[in-house]
Amino acid sequence: MALQTEFEFTLPKGYVDEHGNLHRSGVMRLATAMDEIAPLRDPRVRANEAYLVIILLSRVITKLGSLPDVNPHVIEGLFTADLTYLQTFYQRINGDGNSTISVQCPHCGTEFEVDLGHPGG
Secondary structure (H helix, E strand, C coil): CCCCCEEEEEEEEEEECCCCCEEEEEEEECCCHHHHHHHHHCHHHHHCHHHHHHHHHHHHEEEECCCCCCCHHHHHCCCHHHHHHHHHHHHHHHHHCCCEEEEECCCCCCEEEEECCCCCC
């Protein structure tokens, strides 16, 4: 069985580019050690540690809609809900390489699997 290194996702809101186009679907790859180390050298991170997530996500998101490049400027333009989603998604896939979690319906108690990378499971 091959190791899955790329995971598809769909943003809750989506990134709106300078032309008004909405980009919601994308691909995030597993992070390497260098992905987590390199941002620490960036002057923007040294000035504001909160910027680390911007640089990190711009390194591991390989595709977002039809954008030719996912860079820090794109990540800066995300809605807060999408940034939070991507941080959670990053932690999930890099924690154990699986974007699926077990959840329980609060109304009926039924347990089922939800894939964080695909809305609706």
